[in-house]
Amino acid sequence: xxxxxxxxxxxxxxxxxxxxxxxxxxxxxxxxxxxxxxxxxxxxxxxxxxxxxxxxxxxxxxxxxxxxxxxxxxxxxxxxxxxxxxxxxxxxxxxxxxxxxxxxxxxxxxxxxxxxxxxxxxxxxxxxxxxxxxxxxxxxxxxxxxxxxxxxxxxxxxxxxxxxxxxxxxxxxxxxxxxxxxxxxxxxxxxxxxxxxxxxxxxxxxxxxxxxxxxxxxxxxxxxxxxxxxxxxxxx
Numbered sequence: 001x002x003x004x005x006x007x008x009x010x011x012x013x014x015x016x017x018x019x020x021x022x023x024x025x026x027x028x029x030x031x032x033x034x035x036x037x038x039x040x041x042x043x044x045x046x047x048x049x050x051x052x053x054x055x056x057x058x059x060x061x062x063x064x065x066x067x068x069x070x071x072x073x074x075x076x077x078x079x080x081x082x083x084x085x086x087x088x089x090x091x092x093x094x095x096x097x098x099x100x101x102x103x104x105x106x107x108x109x110x111x112x113x114x115x116x117x118x119x120x121x122x123x124x125x126x127x128x129x130x131x132x133x134x135x136x137x138x139x140x141x142x143x144x145x146x147x148x149x150x151x152x153x154x155x156x157x158x159x160x161x162x163x164x165x166x167x168x169x170x171x172x173x174x175x176x177x178x179x180x181x182x183x184x185x186x187x188x189x190x191x192x193x194x195x196x197x198x199x200x201x202x203x204x205x206x207x208x209x210x211x212x213x214x215x216x217x218x219x220x221x222x223x224x225x226x227x228x229x230x231x232x233x234x235x236x
Contacts, residue, residue, distance in 0.1 A: 002048065004112060007055065011032070015030075024112075047116060051063055061093055074096045074115050106147065107147075110146065113144075133226070150202055151202070155195050168223075212224050
């Protein structure tokens, strides 16, 4: 479980960030000040740090340099809205990413995951396959969509995996039945439609406004993992 150090002097913001990170499977440790963060970092191991630029005792940039004296710790900065100079300086000293306040905690959690994957330190995402907004952990039999873990049934997982094996290709209901319901030969075409419907609902819940599954009337279904909206021929 990757350990994330959060250094933020506003408890309400820190609590929201910690909750979002824990919901995504990370261990989150919060420090109110830079001094406290340095003490924790010397005694414990962390995989990434989320640093507020405007800390009361040690500036976020100075804290970043101190944290990186002994190891190449990935860092994401939290900056005030419109603070372009802070963002530029943060990137110049080697920040891996920055997020402008106010921000979406879910987006921050996704950025943490991306930075960890880029750094090769997220053990739970090592070996996953990325298809647009999807991350597929074949060994764990699970998908994330835009950073959000999907709670799928066995057959919903099978439908999504089958579609993502050939993005853009139209799979007929019969093909999906053969690939997903091979152990349940008595199931009918409506079974496929029902599971596609519930799968779509879960994708929409994870990332509102998106609809990567396309319905091709009289033909079947396809998926465009990089698209946000639209179902060719209409949704069903």
